[in-house]
Structure formats: structure tokens, C-alpha cells
Amino acid sequence: MIKRYPFFLKLLFPLLLIVLVPLIAFSRYSGFSMRQFYLDQISINLEARANLLKDQVLQYLSVEDEKSIDILCKSAGKSSGTRITVMEMSGKVLGDSEKNPHEMESHSDRPEFVKAITGETGVFTRYSDTLGEPMMYLALLLKKDGQLLGVLRTSVSISAIDKQLDIIHKRTLFGMLAVALLAALAALLFSRRISSPLEKIQEGAIHFSNGELSYRLPVFDSSETELLAKTMNDMASNLDERMETIVRQRKEIEAVLSSMTEGVIAVNSEEKIISINQSAARMFHKEQSELLNRSVQETLRNPDFQRFVRISLMDEKPHEDDIFFHFRDEILLNVRSAPLIDAGGDRIGIIVILNDVTRLRRLENMRRDFAANVSHEIKTPLTAIKGFTETLKSGALNNPAEAARFVDIIENHTNRLIAIIDDLMKLSVIEQNIGDKKIALTEYQILPVLYSAIDVCRAKADEKDIRISCSCDGALKARINSALVEQAFVNLLDNAIKYSEPGKSIEIEAKKTGSGIAVAFQDHGVGIEREHLSRLFERFYRVDVSRSRKMGGTGLGLAIVKHIVIANGGSITVESAPGEGSRFVIRLPVYAS
Known part of the structure; x- marks a missing residue:
């Protein structure tokens, strides 16, 4: 994996190279040039010294005075700090400022000698085996009246020059290091000045990519980075506004769909549920997550509904049907479909609207x-x-x-x-x-209402020798319409007397419960079969038609009781079995709404 470096380092290294490479090149070139300059100056000086001695040496050579030549070399060499050597044309050393010429070997192979005998000035820098140090040699051909007499060589040690150049080189190196450090510091500051805004912009981009669109980039000094930061801030602001708009619209749509009593299902062309509201999920007795992004065949195992979806997807016409679903109870849903169109105007599926019409039907x-x-x-x-x-x-x-x-x-x-x-x-x-909310409710004691109802039915009960007992706390109160509640009590008592054999008893019990009060009417009459209990409070519904008419009933008594109880904010239930009598319980809240 390629290692990634920070941006400021990517800037720093090239800047350092831009500074250091010229410095090193200049140092090398200046060192070479300086050395060459010194060598050229030494060469000129050696040639001048040689020319000063040339005439004297020629004079001694013409008379072959070797001793005088050697003395001249030693005295001139000592006074000028120069090594002076005189050689005849064969290479034999005639005089030398440093050594005894008789002890020195022939110099015929020395490069400066070889070049000098050709008539040119021989200049060479080499290591001297005699002295054991680097030297610069300059050799001149000595001739008089066209006769070649010998070679005059001057030389000096260049060790001092090299030492001086080393000192200069070291100082230059220290200067370069100082310049390099300053350049590195300047490059670092420059790179950080350039990279810091970019890193801030990168950090902002990371915030934006993570959805933190409220984050804002700082304003920078550079006009380019300032413009870039401003552009990114404007982009984030626009995106934030658009996202907020989209989220708000989505929440509004979800709120509308959630508050709808109708179920809404969006099905794509592959019969997969892509959206469903809570009402639809409740109708199917499932959670939204159980239905979302799953096929209709997989989740809703109702052949009629599956067929309805397939037919609706096949054409663009709206469809409508009533379909029975069997869950805990049987429900009837009115199902309507319409084409689902995307923003581009293409049909991508259908919208199915569900209405629970069970109660309506x-x-x-x-x-x-x-x-x-x-x-x-x-x-x-x-x-x-x-x-x-x-x-x-x-x-x-x-x-x-x-x-x-x-x-x-x-x-x-x-x-x-x-x-x-x-x-x-x-x-x-x-x-x-009830619809107009015109029934006046006042706080009233229950016991007087029960006594009044018992008094109304007393004569009928006495005719059949039926005893009515009442158990009720005198302090028991509720917010009721006493006249209507008395009518309900009368109807229940009248029914209990009608369907009880002579000599039986009817017990009335009123007591306080957790949420209000409960008034129970228990008889010991013929009782009611279980299948009739759910429809007992319907109008004109009779368990035994002939017996009811014989006893003078209209079939509306219990329906009236139910509506009176509802008008007083309560509810009524019944428990009964054939031959065991019936128990009707009216439950009223203490403060009816």
C-alpha cells in the first residue's frame, strides 16, 4: 500500500530541493573554481620566478658550472620559498634547492620535463615521491643561440592551498547549512501557510461528507482559498437548506400518511412493497418493518388481494374491489389502486388505498x-x-x-x-x-335512582311474587343524567321480571371500581344462549320472537339501555347461560366525559 504523506510535507521537500540543489551545485562549482584560480595564480608565479632565474641559469649552463647552479638553486629556493631544479637535456639533475643533485635520479620521465623539451611550458600538479607531498611543477626549456642547454623547473607545495581551501569549504558548508536551515524554516512556514487552509478545507469536506452541513469553514487570507472556502460554505448552506426541506417534506408526508385512517401501500413493478403507512400495517396486524421491501405474495397471503395487485400492475386504469381478510376476526377492506408515477413521469408501480369498511357494511x-x-x-x-x-x-x-x-x-x-x-x-x-352533546350531566347519588326504578317496577314484580334486593352505598355518586339512567334501570328490571319465573329473586348491586362505578342486575330467569349475546343490544333483535311478543316487548328496550349508557359516558356488558339467568353490568365513570 502506498504511504500517503501530509500535503505540507509534499510542498516542503520540493521547496528544500529547490534551495539545496543550487546551493550544493554552487558550492561544488565555487570550490572547483577557487582551486583552479589559486592553481592558475601559482602557475603564473612559478613561471615568473623561473623567468627571473632563467638568465643566470643559462649563464652557468653555458660554462657547465654545476656547482654554481646548485648553489643558485638552493639560495634562490630558500629566499623565495620555492623548490628550484635544473636539469640537463638528458634528465640529469644539475641542481636542486631541496636535495643533493648527485643523490637524485634522472627526471627524464617527469611529465613536466617531457613537455618542456618539446618547447612548451610544462605545468603539472602531482604527488612528489621525493618530498612526499602534492606539488605544482612548472618547467621551461633553456636555450641560448638556438642551442638547447637544459630545463629549469620551479615548484611549490599545494598542501597549504588544499588546507586553506578545506577551511574555506568548511566555512562555506556551515554557511550552506545555515542557509539550508533558514530555507527549510521558510519552506516549512510557506508550505504550512499553503497547506493549512487546504487542510482546514479538507477537514470541512469531511464534516460535510458526514452530514454536518451546519459546519462552516473559516475565512482565510489568501484570495484563492478564501473563495474556495466561501464556495464550499455556500454549497453546504444550500445543501443544508435543501436537506432540511427534503426532511421537512418527508416528515410532513409521513405525518400525513401516519394520521390517515386509510391504509396506503406503494407497490413497485416487481410487486414489492416500497412504502406503507401505519394504518395499513395495523389493518394487516403487522409492523411496518415486517412488510417494507418485501413482496406482496410473501407478506400478505390473500389470493384475492394478490390478484388485485397483479391486475392493477398490468394496466394503467384505476381499480376498486371489496376484499375479505381473515385475521383475529374477519374484516372487509375496500381496496382502490392508481398508477404510481415518478418525477420523470414514468410509471413505476401502483398506489393502493385501503379502507376498513367492516363496520360500515x-x-x-x-x-x-x-x-x-x-x-x-x-x-x-x-x-x-x-x-x-x-x-x-x-x-x-x-x-x-x-x-x-x-x-x-x-x-x-x-x-x-x-x-x-x-x-x-x-x-x-x-x-x-349524543350527537349534539346536549345531555346535561350532574353529580348525583345512585341509590335514589335505583329506588325510583324499583318503585316503577314494583307492581309487576309483586304480581309474579319476585323479590328485588338492592345493595348500594348511599354515598356512591356519579356524574349522570338521572332521568335517563333511571329509564335504563327500569328497562333492565322490566326485562329481568319478564323472563323470570314466579317466586324468583333479582339482585341489584352497585359498587365503586377502579375507574368509576358498576351497577349489576342479576336475575335467575331462562337465560340467553351464547350466540345471541353479541347482538342482544341491536334494535328489534329478539332471542325468542314469539315469547317476546307474547310478553309485550317492542325489541327496543336493550337498545335504549345501551344508548343511555353511552350518553352517560359508560358501557354495558352481559353474561348469561341458558337456565342460569342473566347478569347485566352498567359501568359509569365517576366524571363522565
């Missing part, structure tokens, strides 16, 4: 049953009245006893019609008052 059925029952309940006595009236008109009036019996029957049916109409009127008034 049940109410429609109850309405139809109610209309049929009302018609039947009213038509039956009217038919009887009409029949007996026609009988009277056809001659029964001539028989006083028969006519009186017919009139009694007509009166009973008339009273029955009046009772039915009175009960219907009561129900209508109660329902209207």
Missing part, C-alpha cells in the same frame, strides 16, 4: 335489518287491526261479546304500535342528544 346491514324489522313490527299490528276492523264491518258488530273481544285485540295492537313508536322516539332523541 355491518351498519348498512343493521340499517337494512332495522328497516325490515320496523316494517315488520309495524305492519304486523296494522294487519291485525285492519283484519279485525274488516271483521267488525262485515257483521261482527251485531254480536256484542265478539265485537268487544275484537275491540280489545285492536286496542292491544294499537298500544303495541304506540309503544314501538314511543321507543323509537326515545332512541331518536337520545341519539340526537
Whole structure:
């Protein structure tokens, strides 16, 4: 893996190279040039010294005075600090300022000698085996009147020059190091000045990529980085606003979908659920997470619904159907579909709207049953009245006893019609008052209401020798409409007396519960089978039609009781079994809403 370096180091190293490479090159070049300059100056000096001695040496060579030549070399060499050597054309040393010429070997192979005998000035820098140090040699050809007499060589040690140059080189090196350090510091500051804003911008970009769009980059001195930071801040601000808008719109859509009583499902072209609101999930008795991003066939195992989805996906027309679903209970959903269109106008699936119409259909059925029952309940006595009236008109009036019996029957049916109409009127008034919230509730004691209801039913109970007992705390109170609650108590007591055999008893118990009060009516009559209990409070519903009519019931008494209890903010339940009697319990809140 390639190692990544910080940006300021990437800037620092090239800047240092830009400074150090010229410095090193200059140092090397200046050292070389300085050395060459010194050597050139030494060469000039050696040639000048040689030319000063040239005439004297030629004079001694012409007379072959070797001794004088050696003395001249030693004295001149000592006074000038120069090594002076005179050689004849064969290379034999005739005189030397440093050594005894008789002890010295032939110099015919020395490069400066070889070059000098060709007529050129021989200049060479080399290590002297005789003296054991580096020397610069300069050799001149000595000739007089066209005759070649020998070679004059001057030389000096260049060790001192090298030492001086080493000192200069070291000082230069120290200077270079100081310049390099200053350059490094300047490069570091420069690179940090450039990289610091970029690192800040990089840090800001990381914040932005992590969704922290409220983060803002600082303002920098450089116009370029300032413009870049400002541009990124503006971009983040715009993105933040757009994201907030998108999130707000999404939350608004989710709030709308969550608050809808209708279920909403979005299904893509692959029959996969891509969106579903809480109402739809509740209808299917599942969590949203169990349904989201899963296929309809996998999650909703209802062949009718699956077929509806497939048909809706096949064409672009809206579809509607009522489909039964079986969960804990059977429910009926009204299902409607419409094409799902994306922002580009392409069809990507369907939207399915679900309405739970179970209660609505049940109410429609109850309405139809109610209309049929009302018609039947009213038509039956009217038919009887009409029949007996026609009988009277056809001659029964001539028989006083028969006519009186017919009139009694007509009166009973008339009273029955009046009772039915009175009960219907009561129900209508109660329902209207519930809808308009016109029923006045006041804090009232329960015991007087129970006693009043018992007094109303006392005569019927005495006729059948039925004993009514009441257990109620005199301080027990509730916010009720006492007249309506008394009517409910009367209806329950009347039913209990009707369906109890002579000599039985009815127990009434009122007590306080955790959330309010409960008033129970227990009889020991014929009882009710379990399948009738769920419909017992429906209008005109009778367990035993013939027996109910024989006892003069209208079929509306318990429906009236239920609506009165609801109007007082309470509820009513029933428990019963054939031969064991029935127990009706009215529950009222202490402070009815």
C-alpha cells in the first residue's frame, strides 16, 4: 500500500530541493573554481620566478658550472620559498634547492620535463615521491643561440592551498547549512501557510461528507482559498437548506400518511412493497418493518388481494374491489389502486388505498335489518287491526261479546304500535342528544335512582311474587343524567321480571371500581344462549320472537339501555347461560366525559 504523506510535507521537500540543489551545485562549482584560480595564480608565479632565474641559469649552463647552479638553486629556493631544479637535456639533475643533485635520479620521465623539451611550458600538479607531498611543477626549456642547454623547473607545495581551501569549504558548508536551515524554516512556514487552509478545507469536506452541513469553514487570507472556502460554505448552506426541506417534506408526508385512517401501500413493478403507512400495517396486524421491501405474495397471503395487485400492475386504469381478510376476526377492506408515477413521469408501480369498511357494511346491514324489522313490527299490528276492523264491518258488530273481544285485540295492537313508536322516539332523541352533546350531566347519588326504578317496577314484580334486593352505598355518586339512567334501570328490571319465573329473586348491586362505578342486575330467569349475546343490544333483535311478543316487548328496550349508557359516558356488558339467568353490568365513570 502506498504511504500517503501530509500535503505540507509534499510542498516542503520540493521547496528544500529547490534551495539545496543550487546551493550544493554552487558550492561544488565555487570550490572547483577557487582551486583552479589559486592553481592558475601559482602557475603564473612559478613561471615568473623561473623567468627571473632563467638568465643566470643559462649563464652557468653555458660554462657547465654545476656547482654554481646548485648553489643558485638552493639560495634562490630558500629566499623565495620555492623548490628550484635544473636539469640537463638528458634528465640529469644539475641542481636542486631541496636535495643533493648527485643523490637524485634522472627526471627524464617527469611529465613536466617531457613537455618542456618539446618547447612548451610544462605545468603539472602531482604527488612528489621525493618530498612526499602534492606539488605544482612548472618547467621551461633553456636555450641560448638556438642551442638547447637544459630545463629549469620551479615548484611549490599545494598542501597549504588544499588546507586553506578545506577551511574555506568548511566555512562555506556551515554557511550552506545555515542557509539550508533558514530555507527549510521558510519552506516549512510557506508550505504550512499553503497547506493549512487546504487542510482546514479538507477537514470541512469531511464534516460535510458526514452530514454536518451546519459546519462552516473559516475565512482565510489568501484570495484563492478564501473563495474556495466561501464556495464550499455556500454549497453546504444550500445543501443544508435543501436537506432540511427534503426532511421537512418527508416528515410532513409521513405525518400525513401516519394520521390517515386509510391504509396506503406503494407497490413497485416487481410487486414489492416500497412504502406503507401505519394504518395499513395495523389493518394487516403487522409492523411496518415486517412488510417494507418485501413482496406482496410473501407478506400478505390473500389470493384475492394478490390478484388485485397483479391486475392493477398490468394496466394503467384505476381499480376498486371489496376484499375479505381473515385475521383475529374477519374484516372487509375496500381496496382502490392508481398508477404510481415518478418525477420523470414514468410509471413505476401502483398506489393502493385501503379502507376498513367492516363496520360500515355491518351498519348498512343493521340499517337494512332495522328497516325490515320496523316494517315488520309495524305492519304486523296494522294487519291485525285492519283484519279485525274488516271483521267488525262485515257483521261482527251485531254480536256484542265478539265485537268487544275484537275491540280489545285492536286496542292491544294499537298500544303495541304506540309503544314501538314511543321507543323509537326515545332512541331518536337520545341519539340526537349524543350527537349534539346536549345531555346535561350532574353529580348525583345512585341509590335514589335505583329506588325510583324499583318503585316503577314494583307492581309487576309483586304480581309474579319476585323479590328485588338492592345493595348500594348511599354515598356512591356519579356524574349522570338521572332521568335517563333511571329509564335504563327500569328497562333492565322490566326485562329481568319478564323472563323470570314466579317466586324468583333479582339482585341489584352497585359498587365503586377502579375507574368509576358498576351497577349489576342479576336475575335467575331462562337465560340467553351464547350466540345471541353479541347482538342482544341491536334494535328489534329478539332471542325468542314469539315469547317476546307474547310478553309485550317492542325489541327496543336493550337498545335504549345501551344508548343511555353511552350518553352517560359508560358501557354495558352481559353474561348469561341458558337456565342460569342473566347478569347485566352498567359501568359509569365517576366524571363522565
